[in-house]
Amino acid sequence: MTTPDDRPISTDTAIILPQRERYAPGEAGAIALLAARLAGRDDRILGIAPAGAPYPAGSFTPVRPAAFGLSDTARYARGCVSALGSRLPDLIEVHNRPDVALGIARALPHMPMLLVLHNDPQGMRDARTPEARIALLRRMRIAGVSDWVRARFLDGLPSSADIMAVLPNCIDCKALPNPVPMAERRREILFAGRIVADKGADAFVRACAQILPRWPGWTARMIGADRFGADTPRTAFLDALVPQARAAGIVMDGYRPHDVVLNAMAQAAVVVVPSRWPEPFGLTALESMATGAALIASSKGALSWVVQNGGLIADPDEPAVLETALEHVLSDLPLRESLSAQGQARARLFDVAEARERLSVLRADVRARPFLSPEPAGP
Template sequence: MPWRVAVVLPAREGFSHGAVGAIGLQVATLAGTQDVIVGPPLAGPALLPGHEYHAIQPGLWPPGSRSVRYAAACLRAVAHIAPAVVEVHNRPDTARYIARHRPGQRVLLVLHNDPRGMRGADTPALRRDLLGIMDVACVSGWLRARFLEGLPAACGERVGVSPNGVVLPEHVVPMAQRDPCVLFAGRVVADKGADLFVAACAQLAPVHPGWRFCMIGADRFRSDAPPTPFVTGLLPHARAAGVDMAGYRPHADVLAAMGRAAIVVVPSRWPEPFGMTALEAMAAGAALVASPHGGLPEVVGEGGLLCPPDPASGLARVVGRLMADPDARGSLAARGRGQAARFSVAHARACRSALRAACLHRAPG
């Protein structure tokens, strides 16, 4: 692709080691040489050393909220870069601001979360208005359906699916050699079912004394994430259940832990828009148990066991059966690797490239 793309991060999305979330990691994974990253000032060494990065510092103009001033600063960066396409991640209001103030600019809005809870896209009328000035890419079919809910069928022509991608390790630790460990990795919040994981472990630990239970994560994706009331309240329950709460760890450490653990659990209460943790666990060769909510069934397919996480007793039964059956764990892990291969980085890049090209060449309106 010979033309440049300005990739605009959300105002609070990190893009440095030790301070990066799921969106930043995917932008780094899929970035091509033609991509220019636009985002907030870096908190440390950039994820892509040597790659062009425009740090945005909102000024005092225009008057209004910080989000408006951030969008205006992004617009100034876009004018300097002069890209063929502006790819705005997860911020409909920023995408609308750029499209409105730069007539003729091709804009692709990439959604990683449910737009019905986003400023500037929370009603069918607002979402239809967006499609008059930009194209939209959603990371899952479930998310695409959420965007199109309440809109005419013809609107679907400008809304595509651009899945996340995962690096598939060439070799993984065989199940027979894996640590007898049940792992939770992700934000330690109620939406992610962190408390349900602890409650399930409390039931499993007495009957599986040779197993360990571990949680990696904090409230935020950064090493200096402060303890929240939820995390503080969960700590004594985790200690009583024998769950090791390791706190935030860099992404590479999380992947390494998945590569050693026998079982990974993704017990989300909320409808996951995609389910990157589940995909990474399958790619790493772990046996996966995941919630059936949101985009998770689409990502997991036959590569994991889908189980409602609430009540925790049901989650404990499903995980416990896997703990007791090494052959079932091995078979499930093999299916998971096959499922993860469908979400390769090459495939994800091809999908994103096709939607960028469609955005560039499509007639406005």
């Protein structure tokens, strides 16, 4: 099989990462981590070159954005097409960037393409309006990481079960650190994530400042920075939060590699995910459950869908709600043990083995039915 430009098509999948993601340990964000978990032997992963050695899963191809273009997105999309080389894959899977997907689709209009959305599509360029989302569906298939993302994409569109798939995020349960039994865990309340207002970092500090004086022997810790990577910048939000955390006795560890975060979750008694931002999925909550912590999570976005009975739900900005939930969990070891067991059972439903099977079925369907309409849109 050949394309209109006579390049032969192979039988693999090309996975296109967002420009900011780096496909390497210690540099990866959530999307690159998920790509590394799911990548098969024949998959090609394309993205900006990391500083260190890429993950071994699949084969990594660095993208050099084109020298000319109307925008960074256009230059990146052109760079992705060039990086594919003379032999095209049989499917292109673009993660979280409708604008990049459209740029590639215009260059390769007959190529089967899957766009996987990890965030709210209504906040994304080329997906904000129903008309823009319909235009996407005419060129490619769409999947979202949760029912919440799916609902946001379909908002204002004729709803149909086969218009959009749900492809939940996943974890590799076998690769996680062994959870410490609850009775032997550190009496520690842990926050792990970006230290920004959207993630409720200040709500965590506020709640801990109120309850820690009443619970001697318990400590609190925050792992994270403004963004992923050791070179994360200092921000005004952090500058204001650090003295508050210090006054409350909260240890702030800054950015740490993902394996360090998972080990901390496997030893802490309680993990709090107090997001204000509507989480499109909530991978931190899933990892917390999988590593056996007693989880307290916000209800924003897809969090309650992910957590269900595997944790307590508490709004970070309702007066005293987060503080009450924390005191409830700290005071009750059987409750913490029950949440730990229920959370681990819930997390196993998102194991990578099941996710790979769902992805394989979806990719096969996309290859068989690449476009919503009988013919793809023109270039």
